[in-house]
Amino acid sequence: MVIIQEKLDLVRxxxxxxxxxxxxxxxxxxxxxxxxxxxxxxxxxTLSDGEMLFSYEGCFECGACCITCPRDAxxxxxxxxxxxxxxxxx
Amino acid sequence: xxxxxxxxxxxxxxxxxxxALILARAGLKVILLERGxxxxxxxxxxxxLYGTRILHELIPNFWEEAPVERYLTRRVLTFISPQSSFxxxxxxxxxxxxxxxxxxxxxPKFDRWFxxxxxxAGALLVPATVADDLIWDxxxxxxxxxxxxxxxxxxxxxxxxxxxNSLLAKKAGLRRDLDxxxxxxxxxxxxxxxxxxxEERFNLQGDAGVTYEFAGSVxxxxxxxxxLYTNSDSLSxxxxxxxxxxxxxxxxxxxxxxxxxxxxxIEPLVRDGVVKEYSAHMVPEAGWRMIPKLYSNxxxxxxxxxxxxxxxxIFSEGMNYAIASAAAAAETxxxxxxxxxxxxxxxxxxxxxxxxxxxxxDLKRFKRAPDFVNNPRLQNVYPITICRAAESxxxxxxxxxxxxxxxxxxxxxxxxxSLWQVLRDAIDGGxxxxx
Amino acid sequence: MKIVVCVKQVPDPNSVDVDPVTxxxxxxxxxxxxxxxxxxxxxxxxxxxxxxxxxxxxxxxLGPPRAEEALRQCLAIGADRALRLxxxxxxSLDALSIALVLAEAIKGMGYDLIxxxxxxxxxxxxxxxxxIAELLGLPQVSVITExxxxxxGRNATVQRKLExxxxxxVECPLPxxxxxxxxxxxxxxxxxxxxVEALMREIPSIGLQDLGVRRGSLRIETxxxxxxxxxxxxxxxxxxxxxxxxxxxxxxxxxLSGGVVGRKRILIEGSPEKLxxxxxxxxxxxxxxxx
Numbered sequence: 001m002v003i004i005q006e007k008l009d010l011v012r013x014x015x016x017x018x019x020x021x022x023x024x025x026x027x028x029x030x031x032x033x034x035x036x037x038x039x040x041x042x043x044x045x046t047l048s049d050g051e052m053l054f055s056y057e058g059c060f061e062c063g064a065c066c067i068t069c070p071r072d073a074x075x076x077x078x079x080x081x082x083x084x085x086x087x088x089x090x
Numbered sequence: 091x092x093x094x095x096x097x098x099x100x101x102x103x104x105x106x107x108x109x110a111l112i113l114a115r116a117g118l119k120v121i122l123l124e125r126g127x128x129x130x131x132x133x134x135x136x137x138x139l140y141g142t143r144i145l146h147e148l149i150p151n152f153w154e155e156a157p158v159e160r161y162l163t164r165r166v167l168t169f170i171s172p173q174s175s176f177x178x179x180x181x182x183x184x185x186x187x188x189x190x191x192x193x194x195x196x197x198p199k200f201d202r203w204f205x206x207x208x209x210x211a212g213a214l215l216v217p218a219t220v221a222d223d224l225i226w227d228x229x230x231x232x233x234x235x236x237x238x239x240x241x242x243x244x245x246x247x248x249x250x251x252x253x254x255n256s257l258l259a260k261k262a263g264l265r266r267d268l269d270x271x272x273x274x275x276x277x278x279x280x281x282x283x284x285x286x287x288x289e290e291r292f293n294l295q296g297d298a299g300v301t302y303e304f305a306g307s308v309x310x311x312x313x314x315x316x317x318l319y320t321n322s323d324s325l326s327x328x329x330x331x332x333x334x335x336x337x338x339x340x341x342x343x344x345x346x347x348x349x350x351x352x353x354x355x356i357e358p359l360v361r362d363g364v365v366k367e368y369s370a371h372m373v374p375e376a377g378w379r380m381i382p383k384l385y386s387n388x389x390x391x392x393x394x395x396x397x398x399x400x401x402x403x404i405f406s407e408g409m410n411y412a413i414a415s416a417a418a419a420a421e422t423x424x425x426x427x428x429x430x431x432x433x434x435x436x437x438x439x440x441x442x443x444x445x446x447x448x449x450x451x452d453l454k455r456f457k458r459a460p461d462f463v464n465n466p467r468l469q470n471v472y473p474i475t476i477c478r479a480a481e482s483x484x485x486x487x488x489x490x491x492x493x494x495x496x497x498x499x500x501x502x503x504x505x506x507x508s509l510w511q512v513l514r515d516a517i518d519g520g521x522x523x524x525x
Numbered sequence: 526m527k528i529v530v531c532v533k534q535v536p537d538p539n540s541v542d543v544d545p546v547t548x549x550x551x552x553x554x555x556x557x558x559x560x561x562x563x564x565x566x567x568x569x570x571x572x573x574x575x576x577x578x579x580x581x582x583x584x585x586x587l588g589p590p591r592a593e594e595a596l597r598q599c600l601a602i603g604a605d606r607a608l609r610l611x612x613x614x615x616x617s618l619d620a621l622s623i624a625l626v627l628a629e630a631i632k633g634m635g636y637d638l639i640x641x642x643x644x645x646x647x648x649x650x651x652x653x654x655x656x657i658a659e660l661l662g663l664p665q666v667s668v669i670t671e672x673x674x675x676x677x678g679r680n681a682t683v684q685r686k687l688e689x690x691x692x693x694x695v696e697c698p699l700p701x702x703x704x705x706x707x708x709x710x711x712x713x714x715x716x717x718x719x720x721v722e723a724l725m726r727e728i729p730s731i732g733l734q735d736l737g738v739r740r741g742s743l744r745i746e747t748x749x750x751x752x753x754x755x756x757x758x759x760x761x762x763x764x765x766x767x768x769x770x771x772x773x774x775x776x777x778x779x780x781l782s783g784g785v786v787g788r789k790r791i792l793i794e795g796s797p798e799k800l801x802x803x804x805x806x807x808x809x810x811x812x813x814x815x816x
Contacts, residue, residue: 067273
């Protein structure tokens, strides 16, 4: 079991107040595959009692969640310029 | 509103900075937009920068001032089974003098430096600004709209160097949404290790470096591979896996990375290192088949945005294609500027230049490679078969020895592979990579 | 109205990685930003100017060439001018010396109001604003969370942040020095034209000599030095059990306070000079300072 939070703690995020990704809960509910739970390299999609929990704060802005979502439930955009992930060594 | 520019370059990665640098040197008024706090702050690669000739032409002896980590003199391809590994190890002293064959770099440092060269040449670098949309006049792109108040920027031409997700190419209708079968996702850690330890562990001297590519059970049943590159005083280690395959197998890629790091052949190499950073990025891997339409009226698409990436199992490159494609785009724009014609017809010269350069020639020549690499046997069976065959070949246990062919055929039978199948895959592989 | 804002470029605390063994900071990975309360101070100055319909906002900093970037951020928010002060040996100046250099520069440019961040995110001494006020002979209000200008711009009503969530409202004649708490406002996201103009501006830099500051008046050698940085280590702590003879209310109170015995307090009153003298004597009597 990998604790993804420990990895995210190594990364600098300049978090904007407004989320850049929104999940449509209704569309998400009907999905029984939920690839986002596996695909997100930051582990930002988690299930709690069948309910999708999502946080945008540790997002790498890779875009994988959006293109694998079978229900188009993810409204994806980049954060405002200057905000979001900021790699220093990558 | 801010004044009009000759060229608007969106994205200050290697492609964007190349275009901005060439155009600014030609005396054009260039604005270079970057959505990160600084160029490179959103960028991730392995990162091995090959094909340095073209960069050397732009900035002679760039390695003397650029933040490059190590020049590459050794390249290792390793097949991995859960317990063993089998490597092809190439090294040469021919690559250890200028202009060198390749370097490892760390993108936040390298991209920042490269953008500063474009800036020195006269391009206006505007970081922390995301371009959301194109501005149209009829069917002509005449600018971009940034997500700031009064954020419109007008220009004769827009060069979209906005990366694998290129929202601009999509807005212009040049390409469709990405397909999970066309892209991979890469995760990577930079692990600090002192220079002396790196030199000892990897048998290196001075600033020489090595890249390792791994195939086989690195990624379990998922299609993909691993890599390990040496930097000056750190290692870059990562996994690149097919998006569709991760979805199908329901595997988390960061767990693959941890397993990879603890493999008996890898663990001794990264032991005692301190993880400095974790990162992730998508890679356009489908090659020739996913290349979008490359230009329209007032718009050119370069680098990852145009899916200019070569992934064949032997080669895994992107930055050199980014730089070369952007150079071709810049040449096209220079000429369009001289004629005062930025129509699709005038910009079509971009494609012709690319066809003459290694960019489209390589991608076309290796157009079968992505399918070949996606062969399930190649991904998950052969590497392990190779390791097992080597094991039975080298095992000494007091019983009579068999000759190599016997060993290999026996191993194929054991792994339920027919000779016919193997030959067919070999021919596929040959057509994809060899002839 | 002439408003001068003192700003500092600091490493973003998010980017500071301390080696757990050696306590060393990984300088290569630092990312520099405008000290957050300083940014609020610039924003407030620009808002005052906009509200009055006239005025000039100058952002000044004492910092190396990379600090230009911080000044550009201030220009993008709406400062009219920016000035960078720098000379050799300035890296290790203490708060008082920094204030001395800043005050000298401010003196030369004329002012009606001086704003500073309440404290910096790196060293956090919180002294520079107060020292500037002293050096320029101005009144000072610290850690303000609200600012209302008088209609004629000759005074201001400000709210100060006190401990335990308490607030104090003070009316202060101008010119004065206010130090700003980061809760005062939300700095704007600059418009593209303002931002681009800020990126293109030449930012003047002035050395000590041009400023008329004698090197000897600065504490370059005697400035406090950092001897080491260590992470906090948990100390073993006895579990506290309250005296069973106390009332329920007193026991809850005792548990909440963790059994800390209330500190001894001495209340002294008098003029500022008297108070200062008493404090110094108090500390000297206990051997905490030499006197």
